[in-house]
Amino acid sequence: MPALVSKQNPFPVAIITDFGYRDHYVGAMKGVIASIAPGANVIDISHGVTAQCTVAGAIALRESWRYFPRRTVFLAVVDPGVGTARAPIAIQTRAGARFVGPDNGLLWLAATQAGIKRVVKLTSPRHRLTHVSATFHGRDIFAPAAAYLWRGTPISALGPALPASIVALELPRPTESARELRGEVVYVDGFGNLVSNIDRRTAEQFGSRFRHKSL
Amino acid sequence: MPALVSKQNPFPVAIITDFGYRDHYVGAMKGVIASIAPGANVIDISHGVTAQCTVAGAIALRESWRYFPRRTVFLAVVDPGVGTARAPIAIQTRAGARFVGPDNGLLWLAATQAGIKRVVKLTSPRHRLTHVSATFHGRDIFAPAAAYLWRGTPISALGPALPASIVALELPRPTESARELRGEVVYVDGFGNLVSNIDRRTAEQFGSRFRHKSL
Amino acid sequence: MPALVSKQNPFPVAIITDFGYRDHYVGAMKGVIASIAPGANVIDISHGVTAQCTVAGAIALRESWRYFPRRTVFLAVVDPGVGTARAPIAIQTRAGARFVGPDNGLLWLAATQAGIKRVVKLTSPRHRLTHVSATFHGRDIFAPAAAYLWRGTPISALGPALPASIVALELPRPTESARELRGEVVYVDGFGNLVSNIDRRTAEQFGSRFRHKSL
Secondary structure, eight states: OOOOOOOSSOOOEEEEESOOSSSSHHHHHHHHHHHHOTTOOEEEEESOSOTTOHHHHHHHHHHHGGGSOTTOEEEEEOOTTTTSSOOEEEEEETTSOEEEEESSSTTHHHHHHHOEEEEEEOOOGGGSOSSOOSSOHIIIIIHHHHHHHHHTOOGGGGSOEEOSOOOOOOOOOOEEOSSOEEOOEEEEOTTSOEEESOOHHHHHHHHHHHHHHHO | OOOOOOOSSOOOEEEEESOOSSSSHHHHHHHHHHHHOTTOOEEEEESOSOTTOHHHHHHHHHHHGGGSOTTOEEEEEOOTTTTSSOOEEEEEETTSOEEEEESSSTTHHHHHHHOEEEEEEOOOGGGSOSSOOSSOHIIIIIHHHHHHHHHTOOGGGGSOEEOSOOOOOOOOOOEEOSSOEEOOEEEEOTTSOEEESOOHHHHHHHHHHHHHHHO | OOOOOOOSSOOOEEEEESOOSSSSHHHHHHHHHHHHOTTOOEEEEESOSOTTOHHHHHHHHHHHGGGSOTTOEEEEEOOTTTTSSOOEEEEEETTSOEEEEESSSTTHHHHHHHOEEEEEEOOOGGGSOSSOOSSOHIIIIIHHHHHHHHHTOOGGGGSOEEOSOOOOOOOOOOEEOSSOEEOOEEEEOTTSOEEESOOHHHHHHHHHHHHHHHO
């Protein structure tokens, strides 16, 4: 693939949520983004993530983020703990991608692939809506933060730095014995395809031992 | 929140319908908008409004319109009476927002919040598709009207003025006695949250009477 | 409808798939398009086409393509045979529209209406992702091809010319006797409306014979 066309802000805001398609929630978030960052190209990854399932959201983000332009701002909201102590955060990664969302494991898989460089807690009153509700941080905190990042606001302006150790996602790990590699299905997609927790490299390494033996 | 970035047409066309996500209907509407207003930023609020339920559509519009840029053109189509006598209208509001859709109550809640300033009936042949079907005014009448408003066509060019008294939505009202405030659930969202017809102010005013008594 | 506003690339990339709304697949495709063609206006026709149903996809495309700007690039992926011998193609039509997708009948109805002018097989390594998976040509082959067409890459650069006879869609045809025109329902939309294989012209011609007789 040859070099990409360059232009001002050649990266989008990409959104993934579990808000579904019946209600106005996604619309309200996009309204906020359009108000703060009128020229932003907003792309839906999905709003059909299984409700409150951070695992499904984290996997979808892990599988898609690398196909987006380098400096894309990812706005991810699957937030069963909205209104509790979990921190609202933004992440700058070494790969260039920025991630905005709750620190509940949702961002973990993608952000660690991209290389976490800096994490801030979204507390700046100037970079959220004036009235922050108890139940809709997607609209009141996360969407404004993503829009300001898109506009060029430095991530450090959004709030104080946090340790780079964000909340990890507790995915089951495959177990391996001499003769058996045992995984678990962690996701079923809309076509019925099963996604397990055994990645390609693990499967190939395990398989290669048997080929060696039989030769 | 600081002042917003200004640029040419820094407002979107925001769409809400009950067309669902299986068919090409939303796509056809967006094709019409892209043909008439190629640079328009088109935002989906939702296309999953309960089929033919003007109440659900009106509530979604009421809950989201204020989060959009000031001069946003809202294109709303939940239209069980398509092809009957109900008027196709466009509304200019004092808040700046414009609303386009059928005059069947769908626009009532949002437009009265925004302050109805001018209403026109969409009859101009130059501002609709050449062939108007009996069943798809969203594509043939409403989408063109929204696209022309976005381009700067004055609302008065779209058709003759109507009285500002558009069709009201008949929502049940809460009843109040000395000891009881009685409402009704008017909407259930995708998470299972219940939305009643008792707004925050009514609940607080009712509750404050009891606090006074007990003090 | 008066002449449309002209500007650089005043046409969108319009996407229709059966990928659904739960997963990240549509998001990954859009990420690829945003990477190759950052300024492209991407419009969703639908991603809710019945899974693997080329007939439903072909009908949706036939019903919507003519409402889009003249040079729109249509990216259509309903691809039960992904990874088999079916060819990935791009079509230039006399009407101006371009179609990208699998040669499995999906593009047939719309492309023949628009007038097939040139067909190429998408084989150019420079115009697809570096790693092409066995199961996701939408992301790896079709999305890049659509994005390059949008950017102005000539269709001939995408691969070798094929005969203009693309794979036809085998829709049942209505049968006609002296007293009976017999069709079949080929599609049921989200509202429950039935779409038959009898088009308006056929119905009117058949009906007009009876009016003549009874006069």
